[in-house]
Amino acid sequence: MAQLLDIVTTAAILYAVAAGLLIVFGVMKIINFAHGGFLTIGGYSALIVTRLGWNPWWSLGFAVVIGVVCGAIVERLVMRPLYARPLDAILATWGLGIVVGQVITLQFGREVQFVQSPVSGAMAILGESYSQYRLILVVLAVVLAVAIGLVLNATSLGLQTRAVIMNENLARGLGINSGLVRFATFSIGSGLAALAGALITPLSSVDPNMGVPWLVNAFMLVLVSGMSLVSLGVSCLVLGGAQVLVSTYGNPVAGGLTIVVLSALILRFRPQGFARE
Amino acid sequence: MSKAPGRAAAMPAALRAGAARRVDTRALVAGSAVALALVAAGPFVLPDFMVNNLIRAFLYAAVALTVDVLWGYTGVLTFGQSAFFGIGVYAVGLIFTHAGFNFEYAALAFAAAVIGAVIVALLVGWLAFYHGASPLYASVVTLVLPIVVTQLLYSGGTFTGSSSGLSGFESFQIELDAWFRIAGAFLVAVTAATWLFVRSDAGRVLVAIRENEPRCEYLGLDVSRIKTWLLAASAVVASIAGYAFASVQMVVAPEYAGFVFGTELVIWVALGGRGTLIGPVVGTLLIDVSTAYLSGNMPFMWKLVIGVTFVLVILAAPEGIGPLAARLLRGGRREGPGAEVPEVRPVADAAPAAGAEGAGAALEVSGVRKRFGSLLVLDGIDFVARRGELLSLVGPNGAGKTTLLRCIADGGERSAGDIVVNGRSIERRPPHECVGLGVGRKFQNANIFDALTVAETIRIAHARVDRPSLWSRSATLDLPQAVLRVLQTTGLDQQLGTRVRHLSHGQKQALELAMVLSLEPSVLLLDEPTAGLTKPERTLIGQILVDLAHTHDLCIVLVEHDLDFVREISSRVIVLHQGRIVLDGTVAEVVDSETVRTIYSGARR
Numbered sequence: 001m002a003q004l005l006d007i008v009t010t011a012a013i014l015y016a017v018a019a020g021l022l023i024v025f026g027v028m029k030i031i032n033f034a035h036g037g038f039l040t041i042g043g044y045s046a047l048i049v050t051r052l053g054w055n056p057w058w059s060l061g062f063a064v065v066i067g068v069v070c071g072a073i074v075e076r077l078v079m080r081p082l083y084a085r086p087l088d089a090i091l092a093t094w095g096l097g098i099v100v101g102q103v104i105t106l107q108f109g110r111e112v113q114f115v116q117s118p119v120s121g122a123m124a125i126l127g128e129s130y131s132q133y134r135l136i137l138v139v140l141a142v143v144l145a146v147a148i149g150l151v152l153n154a155t156s157l158g159l160q161t162r163a164v165i166m167n168e169n170l171a172r173g174l175g176i177n178s179g180l181v182r183f184a185t186f187s188i189g190s191g192l193a194a195l196a197g198a199l200i201t202p203l204s205s206v207d208p209n210m211g212v213p214w215l216v217n218a219f220m221l222v223l224v225s226g227m228s229l230v231s232l233g234v235s236c237l238v239l240g241g242a243q244v245l246v247s248t249y250g251n252p253v254a255g256g257l258t259i260v261v262l263s264a265l266i267l268r269f270r271p272q273g274f275a276r277e
Numbered sequence: 278m279s280k281a282p283g284r285a286a287a288m289p290a291a292l293r294a295g296a297a298r299r300v301d302t303r304a305l306v307a308g309s310a311v312a313l314a315l316v317a318a319g320p321f322v323l324p325d326f327m328v329n330n331l332i333r334a335f336l337y338a339a340v341a342l343t344v345d346v347l348w349g350y351t352g353v354l355t356f357g358q359s360a361f362f363g364i365g366v367y368a369v370g371l372i373f374t375h376a377g378f379n380f381e382y383a384a385l386a387f388a389a390a391v392i393g394a395v396i397v398a399l400l401v402g403w404l405a406f407y408h409g410a411s412p413l414y415a416s417v418v419t420l421v422l423p424i425v426v427t428q429l430l431y432s433g434g435t436f437t438g439s440s441s442g443l444s445g446f447e448s449f450q451i452e453l454d455a456w457f458r459i460a461g462a463f464l465v466a467v468t469a470a471t472w473l474f475v476r477s478d479a480g481r482v483l484v485a486i487r488e489n490e491p492r493c494e495y496l497g498l499d500v501s502r503i504k505t506w507l508l509a510a511s512a513v514v515a516s517i518a519g520y521a522f523a524s525v526q527m528v529v530a531p532e533y534a535g536f537v538f539g540t541e542l543v544i545w546v547a548l549g550g551r552g553t554l555i556g557p558v559v560g561t562l563l564i565d566v567s568t569a570y571l572s573g574n575m576p577f578m579w580k581l582v583i584g585v586t587f588v589l590v591i592l593a594a595p596e597g598i599g600p601l602a603a604r605l606l607r608g609g610r611r612e613g614p615g616a617e618v619p620e621v622r623p624v625a626d627a628a629p630a631a632g633a634e635g636a637g638a639a640l641e642v643s644g645v646r647k648r649f650g651s652l653l654v655l656d657g658i659d660f661v662a663r664r665g666e667l668l669s670l671v672g673p674n675g676a677g678k679t680t681l682l683r684c685i686a687d688g689g690e691r692s693a694g695d696i697v698v699n700g701r702s703i704e705r706r707p708p709h710e711c712v713g714l715g716v717g718r719k720f721q722n723a724n725i726f727d728a729l730t731v732a733e734t735i736r737i738a739h740a741r742v743d744r745p746s747l748w749s750r751s752a753t754l755d756l757p758q759a760v761l762r763v764l765q766t767t768g769l770d771q772q773l774g775t776r777v778r779h780l781s782h783g784q785k786q787a788l789e790l791a792m793v794l795s796l797e798p799s800v801l802l803l804d805e806p807t808a809g810l811t812k813p814e815r816t817l818i819g820q821i822l823v824d825l826a827h828t829h830d831l832c833i834v835l836v837e838h839d840l841d842f843v844r845e846i847s848s849r850v851i852v853l854h855q856g857r858i859v860l861d862g863t864v865a866e867v868v869d870s871e872t873v874r875t876i877y878s879g880a881r882r
Contacts, residue, residue, distance in 0.1 A: 096588060
């Protein structure tokens with residue numbers, strides 16, 4: 001039972017981390033290496049909230065705002081000139097990740113720090129006593145998924161975004177401002193990354209490189225999922241589940257490698273991954 | 278007969294080629310000599326601290342070179358060369374720590390470093406470079422590799438020393454000054470060898486892969502295999518660098534195999550100038566040595582400076598700082614001096630492929646179907662084409678013409694049915710193996726290799742028949758008669774040194790045709806060979822095609838919209854409509870028939 005809860009909560013965390021990366025990948029067709037940097041920014045936003053002595057729940061909103069603003073600036077200054085050179089854009093986002101890590105190190109120091117958790121303690125569920133915060137994360141991840149789904153399917157920006165994901169040139173030909181869609185997507189994606197950073201920090205700690213391990217797992221999940229939020233959910237459950245099982249019955253090191261190795265193998269034999277087409 | 282004037286005209290070209298090569302060789306010898314002299318003199322003038330740093334920088338630069346060959350020349354963005362460096366490092370660390378140090382163990386460690394690197398490289402190549410793999414996937418695999426390697430090292434307990442690594446083992450009793458010279462000479466040797474390689478005829482193939490990988494496969498090149506062996510070779514170089522590094526430092530740690538180091542290598546190459554060899558070497562030396570000096574005073578600030586510079590370079594000068602400086606020195610010109618031109622030598626045509634003599638069937642298509650999801654694009658196509666036949670496929674847009682050509686040229690494309698070329702089924706063979714059976718496919722849009730010259734392009738197209746040298750450039754270009762004719766008729770033989778991006782649309786189409794003919798195919802698939810051409814150009818190509826079918830006994834299958842053109846040149850016409858063959862006969866029977874008019878006008882039924 002505890003394992004089932006572990007699997008579900010792990011999948012929820014992975015989903016929260018990977019969702020922003022997925023929409024950026026869908027619209028811009030690039031893997032955003034700076035995602036790890038934005039995740040770190042979110043973690044440190046939570047740290048600032050803790051230091052200011054605010055209610056820890058504020059850290060979520062604060063992280064989103066900081067993430068969106070940073071994402072918007074980066075999109076205008078760095079991503080926009082690289083629209084025509086996607087491979088260079090990937091490299092530039094990697095450089096941005098380094099810049100973020102160093103700026104944070106200069107500002108906050110390189111040591112590991114802790115933030116206050118909004119809730120603590122355990123609650124009884126399915127006959128188990130389980131971390132309340134991890135359970136809340138599941139709820140939040142579901143809310144997040146539904147929210148993204150609603151934005152994509154029920155707003156005009158969402159409709160335009162889906163058009164750009166399917167065929168950017170055609171969308172442009174139909175009068176859709178794909179530059180605006182890219183701008184909005186990158187900003188929101190960065191906001192989501194920062195939100196995920198704020199969400200995961202109470203579980204562990206913050207340090208300037210906290211984003212890197214998450215980044216690699218997240219983009220393997222995105223590659224396996226193709227461009228669908230639904231298959232991202234499936235990948236998070238299946239691969240996150242495999243990670244939990246391998247860590248429990250095998251060893252933690254193998255568990256840490258489960259997602260990347262399994263994803264690489266899945267893509268080798270089924271390049272479309274978990275996506276239907 | 279045509280040989281004498283051809284030779285006379287080519288004479289100056291051959292002379293120029295020879296001169297250019299002599300300049301190249303002289304530059305190589307002079308450059309290496311100066312570099313070796315500097316390396317020999319270094320320890321006399323440099324402080325110990327600097328000597329120590331430069332040993333490390335030399336070895337890192339050798340690894341950066343391998344990144345440049347893979348990424349700058351071949352287009353494989355790799356984050357994983359650190360893993361191969363790490364294999365060399367740990368071969369030394371593990372064997373010297375657990376078995377001890379003597380000459381035999383040193384040799385054993387060297388063998389382990391080389392063999393280990395090759396095995397891992399072949400594994401990575403199998404994973405990352407399969408037919409149809411996306412470049413992004415390949416990069417991701419190279420990113421996963423160092424992560425896996427470091428995690429394994431972390432979990433190795435006392436055997437690998439886990440996160441603190443191994444140290445305190447015995448190693449070679451060699452002075453630091455001598456190590457400096459060894460590492461320096463190693464770097465010079467690797468640079469010189471790489472320089473010869475990338476400028477050789479085989480090196481041009483790497484650029485062709487970078488520019489247009491799918492096209493290379495349709496030229497009969499086994500791109501997956503080329504990339505895999507290239508990775509293996511660069512893995513060996515990186516691993517030897519790691520071996521030397523651990524031997525001199527006498528300390529090993531997981532970071533040397535890690536992905537942060539792997540990405541740093543990419544940054545150094547990007548800053549120095551990808552695809553230039555010298556740029557990455559100089560870049561690595563400068564950055565690594567500055568890091569050693571500056572990271573003491575301002576560790577985080579320095580990394581920040583590197584990060585910001587990297588982003589700025591990618592944005593403003595993607596070719597790197599080295600080439601940017603060179604361009605400014607040359608006064609703004611992007612390209613260096615014009616390329617050399619080889620002497621053209623006509624060769625006798627190869628004997629027709631076995632089992633293909635006479636009027637036997639060159640191409641048998643039976644029951645071929647192709648579906649995209651629920652859409653059936655080809656629905657049971659059957660026909661047989663013979664040598665000497667010029668068969669035109671006509672039909673409205675979306676009839677499945679191009680899809681049919683694709684199914685013949687790539688065994689993995691069709692959903693059902695069988696295709697036999699010269700008596701052998703293409704089964705599920707990838708494009709480069711179909712070329713081996715005798716299939717040559719010309720694409721609808723001339724998509725060639727913009728950065729290469731006409732002569733280089735033709736040589737690459739001919740590489741399947743005539744293996745290019747790994748270290749030198751040939752002064753001659755052997756061409757089959759048919760290729761020579763196309764080049765001569767279109768005047769391209771006078772422009773062998775011109776870069777493809779400077780050719781006109783018509784010339785590119787002619788070059789594509791020449792490329793496909795260089796494969797010496799027996800079944801020639803042409804997708805709208807005259808699209809976008811002027812009337813005289815079209816007539817010219819038409820004449821060449823008719824002539825090829827007759828004198829060279831080729832089976833030509835042609836997709837064409839221009840019914841007048843079809844009428845002029847075809848010996849047979851097949852009409853496709855909604856994925857089926859609706860008519861199959863001579864020009865007179867088909868082109869003037871009521872059915873064709875109905876299909877094309879689309880109206881009356």
